Amino acid sequence: MVTEKEVMDVLRECYDPEIPINIVDMGFVxxxxxxxxxxxxxxxxxxxxxxxxxxxxxxxxxxxxxLKGVKDVEVEFVFDSPWTTDDLSEETKKKMGFDESRG
Structure with missing residues (x-):
């Protein structure tokens, strides 16, 4: 059976075409x-x-x-917890110039 880590690893290859950062680091998952x-x-x-x-x-x-062992994939978009820049990975925040020390 596929693992969550394997799924997350392959999701790092998926990008929002408008943003050159993968959907995991963007905090979309x-x-x-x-x-x-x-x-x-x-x-x-x-x-x-x-x-x-x-x-x-x-x-x-x-x-x-x-991925081996995956026969079906369902993608659901949810917005009950709206995306914010807080969802970005720490590395992505640095790349995008979000410096928390500036408050």
Whole structure:
């Protein structure tokens, strides 16, 4: 059976076409559930109206389906916890110039 780590690793190859940072480091991945050969992934985006949701969702499905033991992938977009810059990985915050010491 595929592991959450394997899924996260392949998700690091998925990018928002408008932002050259992978969706894991952007903080878009909210939840991963694995049941047998099915992977359900909850993602958020920078805004509910993001025009790239279809492209990102398709990319996620295609990449996760390449993993051994995965037969089905469901991608769900959720916005009940809106994305903020706090969701960025620490490395990404530094790359993007967010310096917490500035307050």
């Amino acid at each position: 909210r939840e991963i559930n694995i049941e047998d050969e099915k992977v359900h992934i909850k993602l958020t985006l920078t805004s509910p109206g993001c025009p790239m949701h279809g492209v990102i969702g398709d990319d996620v499905r295609q990449k996760v389906l390449t």
